[in-house]
Amino acid sequence: MVLIQVALDIIELDRALLIAKEAVLGGADWIEAGTPLIKSEGMNAIRKLREAFPQKTILADMKTMDAGAIEVEMAAKSGADVVAILARADDVVISEALRSAKKYGVRLMVDLISIDEPEARAQELVALGVDLINVHVGIDRQMTGKSPLEMLSKISREIDAEIAVAGGLKPETAQEAVAMGADIVIVGSYIIHSDNVAQSAKNIRHAVDSLCSASGLGSDSGVSFSQKSQEEEIFDIFRRVSSPNISDAMHRKGAMCGISTLFPGRKIVGRAVTVRTLGGDWAKPVEAIDLCGKNDVIVIFNSDRNMAMWGGLATKTAANRGVAGLVVDGAVRDMDEIKKLSLPIFAANVVPNAGDPKGLGEINCEITCGGQIVNPRDFIVADDSGVVVVPKEKAYEIARRAEEVWKKEQRILDEIDKGQSMSSVLELLKWEKQK
Numbered sequence: 001m002v003l004i005q006v007a008l009d010i011i012e013l014d015r016a017l018l019i020a021k022e023a024v025l026g027g028a029d030w031i032e033a034g035t036p037l038i039k040s041e042g043m044n045a046i047r048k049l050r051e052a053f054p055q056k057t058i059l060a061d062m063k064t065m066d067a068g069a070i071e072v073e074m075a076a077k078s079g080a081d082v083v084a085i086l087a088r089a090d091d092v093v094i095s096e097a098l099r100s101a102k103k104y105g106v107r108l109m110v111d112l113i114s115i116d117e118p119e120a121r122a123q124e125l126v127a128l129g130v131d132l133i134n135v136h137v138g139i140d141r142q143m144t145g146k147s148p149l150e151m152l153s154k155i156s157r158e159i160d161a162e163i164a165v166a167g168g169l170k171p172e173t174a175q176e177a178v179a180m181g182a183d184i185v186i187v188g189s190y191i192i193h194s195d196n197v198a199q200s201a202k203n204i205r206h207a208v209d210s211l212c213s214a215s216g217l218g219s220d221s222g223v224s225f226s227q228k229s230q231e232e233e234i235f236d237i238f239r240r241v242s243s244p245n246i247s248d249a250m251h252r253k254g255a256m257c258g259i260s261t262l263f264p265g266r267k268i269v270g271r272a273v274t275v276r277t278l279g280g281d282w283a284k285p286v287e288a289i290d291l292c293g294k295n296d297v298i299v300i301f302n303s304d305r306n307m308a309m310w311g312g313l314a315t316k317t318a319a320n321r322g323v324a325g326l327v328v329d330g331a332v333r334d335m336d337e338i339k340k341l342s343l344p345i346f347a348a349n350v351v352p353n354a355g356d357p358k359g360l361g362e363i364n365c366e367i368t369c370g371g372q373i374v375n376p377r378d379f380i381v382a383d384d385s386g387v388v389v390v391p392k393e394k395a396y397e398i399a400r401r402a403e404e405v406w407k408k409e410q411r412i413l414d415e416i417d418k419g420q421s422m423s424s425v426l427e428l429l430k431w432e433k434q435k
């Protein structure tokens with residue numbers, strides 16, 4: 001039977017206990033005191049988990065790099081059944097940890113996170129006596145598109161040890177991991193940031209169990225998964241999250257100033273076709289419409305915010321072409337006409353007077369819009385809170401991080417709905433900066 005381990009990467013102990021309870025209801029077998037929880041609450045986190053779940057296997061994710069024996073001893077004496085340390089530690093640390101694990105009757109899991117040659121290191125660990133290996137891609141590397149599955153497929157064929165796998169797993173990837181030979185599936189974010197923890201744990205349980213009960217378990221088990229392209233994934237996520245989620249993910253970078261929606265409720269997600277123009281000259285903005293595809297957003301910088309360079313006729317043309325939206329550091333006009341069309345428009349100003357079509361400026365060059373640099377093909381997300389620009393090179397990472405922000409907020413909302421205050425959920429007083 002494949003085991004499911006819920007990773008409690010949460011810094012508030014009460015929330016961690018609550019979430020663990022829900023995850024167990026959904027079918028989690030092992031409960032992990034995640035490294036952030038251990039750093040926040042120390043060994044007390046393990047004691048409390050032991051107390052609350054006397055029958056469950058508790059894993060302490062110590063991420064030990066040195067002093068192997070004492071760290072394993074601490075975790076074991078606090079109630080852990082399994083202690084996780086780092087494969088990057090020296091062999092002598094691993095051997096000391098193994099000795100301590102034996103002495104205190106716990107198992108040792110060794111984590112391959114950030115190992116350059118994981119297959120070779122896994123072989124060395126097995127030779128040292130390790131029998132539980134975690135094939136793991138850490139959270140920050142996940143955000144850049146890395147997955148543990150490739151590493152898993154190589155390692156599971158080659159080593160004689162029990163194998164755990166971790167790194168952004170969801171039902172589909174958990175199932176894939178089992179097909180590749182994983183014995184323990186470790187899941188953090190997908191479960192703990194869900195607004196229905198029990199259901200999410202159940203989804204993992206179902207995915208894993210349905211594969212285990214199918215005949216022909218193994219890499220040729222016939223399970224196939226639809227693969228989205230990175231671009232599709234970015235669009236999917238940006239359509240789901242908000243501009244504030246993205247701003248949080250970018251540590252407050254990317255938000256335009258002084259530009260807001262003209263029609264609340266209309267959202268833009270698209271890639272920038274940029275235009276720089278001068279003094280209300282509307283030739284280049286109108287020419288840019290003909291270069292746009294379905295997911296493109298026209299992003300314009302105009303040096304004069306009191307002279308419109310966009311109006312009803314341009315809006316009609318853009319809407320007919322299926323342009324995703326318009327963002328203007330400048331002015332538009334003809335509100336009575338453009339409000340009847342569905343094009344989302346974000347602008348700095350609305351004025352009745354327009355400029356002339358002189359053809360000054362450029363299309364698809366670097367511009368500054370609302371104080372932010374925008375390059376052609378950058379991602380634009382605009383909603384009722386404002387407009388953010390995400391550089392194309394960082395789009396996948398930012399989308400993944402924004403999704404984490406969104407999931408976390410959904411979960412917190414759910415706890416507030418159940419009667420808690422925001423301050424108590426986040427333990428604000430405890431986490432205020434100490435003088």
Ligand SMILES: O=C([C@H](O)CO)[C@H](O)[C@H](O)COP(=O)(O)O
Nearest residue numbers: 007035166167168169187188189
């Ligand atoms: O070990 C973990 C990470 O390094 C933070 O401590 C996570 O528990 C592990 O990666 C599982 O969490 P997800 O990747 O969010 O599923």
